[in-house]
Amino acid sequence: MFVDTATVSVSAGKGGDGAVSFRHEIYVDKGGPDGGDGGKGGDVIFVATENLNTLLDFRYKPELKAQDGVAGSKRKRAGRMGESLYVKVPMGTVVTRDGVTIADLTDNGQEVVVAKGGDGGFGNAHFTSSTRQTPRMAELGELGDSFEAELELKLLADVGLVGFPNAGKSTFLSVVSNARPEIADYAFTTLTPNLGVADIDSTSLLIADIPGLIEGASQGKGLGDAFLRHVERTAVLLHLIDAYSNDVAAAYTTIRNELASYSDTLVGRPEVVGLTKCEGLDTEIIDMQLAELRKVVPSGTTVYPISALAHHGIKEVLRELYQQVELARKQKPELAEVDDDQVVITLNNRARSEQWQVEFDESAQVYVVTGEKIEKFARRTNYDQYESVNRLRDIMRRLGIGHELTRQGAAGDSVIRIGHNRTFTFVEQ
Ligand SMILES: Nc1nc2c(ncn2[C@@H]2O[C@H](COP(=O)(O)OP(=O)(O)OP(=O)(O)O)[C@@H](O)[C@H]2O)c(=O)[nH]1
Ligand SMILES: [Mg+2]
Numbered sequence: 001m002f003v004d005t006a007t008v009s010v011s012a013g014k015g016g017d018g019a020v021s022f023r024h025e026i027y028v029d030k031g032g033p034d035g036g037d038g039g040k041g042g043d044v045i046f047v048a049t050e051n052l053n054t055l056l057d058f059r060y061k062p063e064l065k066a067q068d069g070v071a072g073s074k075r076k077r078a079g080r081m082g083e084s085l086y087v088k089v090p091m092g093t094v095v096t097r098d099g100v101t102i103a104d105l106t107d108n109g110q111e112v113v114v115a116k117g118g119d120g121g122f123g124n125a126h127f128t129s130s131t132r133q134t135p136r137m138a139e140l141g142e143l144g145d146s147f148e149a150e151l152e153l154k155l156l157a158d159v160g161l162v163g164f165p166n167a168g169k170s171t172f173l174s175v176v177s178n179a180r181p182e183i184a185d186y187a188f189t190t191l192t193p194n195l196g197v198a199d200i201d202s203t204s205l206l207i208a209d210i211p212g213l214i215e216g217a218s219q220g221k222g223l224g225d226a227f228l229r230h231v232e233r234t235a236v237l238l239h240l241i242d243a244y245s246n247d248v249a250a251a252y253t254t255i256r257n258e259l260a261s262y263s264d265t266l267v268g269r270p271e272v273v274g275l276t277k278c279e280g281l282d283t284e285i286i287d288m289q290l291a292e293l294r295k296v297v298p299s300g301t302t303v304y305p306i307s308a309l310a311h312h313g314i315k316e317v318l319r320e321l322y323q324q325v326e327l328a329r330k331q332k333p334e335l336a337e338v339d340d341d342q343v344v345i346t347l348n349n350r351a352r353s354e355q356w357q358v359e360f361d362e363s364a365q366v367y368v369v370t371g372e373k374i375e376k377f378a379r380r381t382n383y384d385q386y387e388s389v390n391r392l393r394d395i396m397r398r399l400g401i402g403h404e405l406t407r408q409g410a411a412g413d414s415v416i417r418i419g420h421n422r423t424f425t426f427v428e429q
Contacts, residue, residue, distance in 0.1 A: 004153040004195075006058035010115045013041025013082030015141025016069035018121035022134065023075075033135050035124035036072030041117030041144040042082035048105035052090040053206055054197055055153050056178070066115070069141055072123040082117055089151065096150045114149065118142030157195065157208040158325045160231025160269075162259065163240040164251060165212030165222070168276035170194065171308040172240060173209040176318060181209055186391070188212060188223060191376050193230045200318040205325060208234060215254045218261035225262045232263065235328035236321055237271045241293065243278050243305070248289050249296045270324045271301050274317055279307035358404045367410055367426075369401055369418045378418035389424050402426075 016038025023031025044066050064087055070079035089095075095103040095114055103112040121139030128135055161169040165187030173179050177196025182189055194209040210227040217225045231237065237259075245251045252273070260267040273293060278286050286305050293303045302320055306313035356371025377395050382388045396402050396416075405416070405426060412427035 004055045006055040006062070006151045008058050008062045008064055008149050008151060009146070010044050010149045011063075011065045011146035012044050012115035012117040012144030013066040013068040014144050015039070015041045015118035015120040016071040016079035016082075017141045018123035018126070018138030019072035019074060020124045020136055020138045021074035032133075033124040033128050034074055034076050035138050036074070036077040036079065037123045037126070038072050038120030038139075038141040039069030039079035039081040040120050041069045041141065042066030042084040043113045043117045044085050044087065044115040044145075045111055045113050046087050046089050046093070046095065046103055046105060048091045048093065048108060048110040049088045050091055050108045052088060053153075053204060054090065055093070055151050056197075058151060066117060066144065068144075069117065069120045071141070072120070072138070076123065076125050078123075079120060081120075084117070086111075090153055092154050094152045094154070096152070097147050102149075115145040115147070118144040157206045157231070157234045158236065159205055159207045159321050160234035160237050161207065161209045161240060162228075162231065162237050162255060163212060164214065164242065164245075164255065165189070167212065167240040167242045168308055169209050169212065169240050172238075172274070172276070172306075172314075173207055175308040175311065176314060177207060179209070187214075188380070191223070191373060193227060198318055200315065200322055203322065205318065205322055207238075213255055213258050215258065217258045225258065228259070228262050228266060232266055234269070235332075236324045237266075237269050238274060238317070238321060239271055240274045240276050243275045243281055243286065243289050245289075247292075248275065249292045252293055252296050270328055271297075272317060272320050272324060273297055273301055273303040274306045274313070275303060276306055276308065278305045279310035279312060356399060356401055358401060358408060360408055366415045366417050366423060367405055367408065369396070369405075369416060371399075374399060374401065375419035375421075378421040381421070383422045383424060386428065390428060392418070392424070393426075393428070 018037050019035035021035040023034045025031050044064055064085060066085040067082035069082045072079045089105055091106060091108060093105045094101060103114055105112060119142045121141045124135045124138045127137055163169055170181040170183050170190050173181055173194060173196045174183060176198035179194050179196030181194040188211060190209060190211045196207050198205045198207055208231055210230050211223045214222040239255060241248050241251050256267060275289055275293065290303055290305060297303060304313050304317050306317055356369060356374050359368050361368050377392060381392045410426050413429060414426045415423045416426055417423045
């Protein structure tokens with residue numbers, strides 16, 4: 001299951017103020033009070049729609065404000081009501097305020113008023129009495145309800161990307177969706193799952209990209225099979241294979257074996273196979289690789305030559321995936337159900353995991369770097385290999401850590417430590 005979250009500030013409209021006014025009539029010295037009432041402020045209303053499936057939009061417009069009511073005016077004219085703001089949210093959105101659930105939007109078209117507009121104030125026409133003939137008072141409009149709301153969306157991805165490290169999974173996701181996963185020409189670039197929404201023919205697919213698998217993943221090799229949990233409930237798998245592999249059939253079978261040792265249900269999922277990076281290869285070679293693959297894939301599984309770089313074959317793959325997803329969901333409705341103990345991936349989890357800090361430890365004379373992602377890299381670095389350490393230096397540079405170290409006065413021979421790992425020098429000595 002994927003939980004997508006957003007924080008928005010919600011403000012309903014303020015009610016219009018009541019007016020203070022007196023009739024002015026010819027020959028009447030002092031007319032009675034005729035100040036009208038203020039109009040009610042608009043509500044903020046959430047509407048569930050099946051046409052959305054992420055909360056991504058709310059990252060760019062986190063302020064949801066309904067219109068204020070207009071003040072009353074003379075001749076008992078009431079002010080106009082503020083217009084309510086209707087906000088479309090995906091089905092499955094839960095809205096909480098201070099930890100309390102205030103809306104659970106499950107059905108298409110369902111509407112919930114999450115913030116009520118303030119009532120308009122009474123004009124002075126209301127405040128006349130036998131002792132108070134000329135009330136010079138009117139109410140102010142009430143403030144609308146206003147607060148920070150937490151939105152949480154719970155849904156299942158449609159497609160899970162599997163394959164060896166470096167097969168091009170994250171590149172595929174970056175080309176078909178608005179996700180911006182990290183991409184690089186070394187294994188295990190992806191350390192945590194990414195999620196993206198791919199649009200195809202006026203519908204969309206939610207796609208999950210996970211770290212690459214290797215032989216022995218089910219016994220914990222590489223990053224292990226831990227991340228397969230994230231694609232366990234997806235309806236369809238997209239298995240990507242690098243067209244530059246020496247033995248594409250073996251590549252395919254290795255991954256299938258790992259899937260099978262992980263779970264019967266996962267290996268039984270409908271699968272689409274993509275031969276990636278095809279744009280630079282001769283047709284004969286591509287045909288040969290396709291033929292090799294077709295020998296080993298189960299009948300009924302289609303193999304597509306694609307290139308994310310050149311945008312070749314991408315639409316075809318998405319269409320095929322969509323058809324397979326539709327079919328799978330019809331046959332296995334439980335795939336569409338969300339239960340609460342599923343694993344959680346957050347859209348845009350990149351930002352948080354990529355944050356880091358550099359601090360200089362005076363007593364030890366060591367620059368200490370901390371941060372989720374860089375520490376993960378450091379834990380996987382073999383410090384006895386100078387190339388591995390150089391790669392770590394490279395990654396630090398790309399994440400902007402190198403720049404910060406220089407800014408803090410680090411020189412080439414300064415000593416660096418990442419998390420609780422071994423120390424090394426800033427520049428190779
Ligand atoms: N020529 C070419 N290169 C590609 C294509 N797709 C991906 N690549 C390259 O292949 C390398 C690996 O791509 P990634 O998308 O990071 O691979 P991945 O499968 O996500 O790798 P991990 O996250 O390590 O599992 C990068 O250098 C990409 O630029 C393609 O269509 N054509
Ligand atoms: Mg990747």
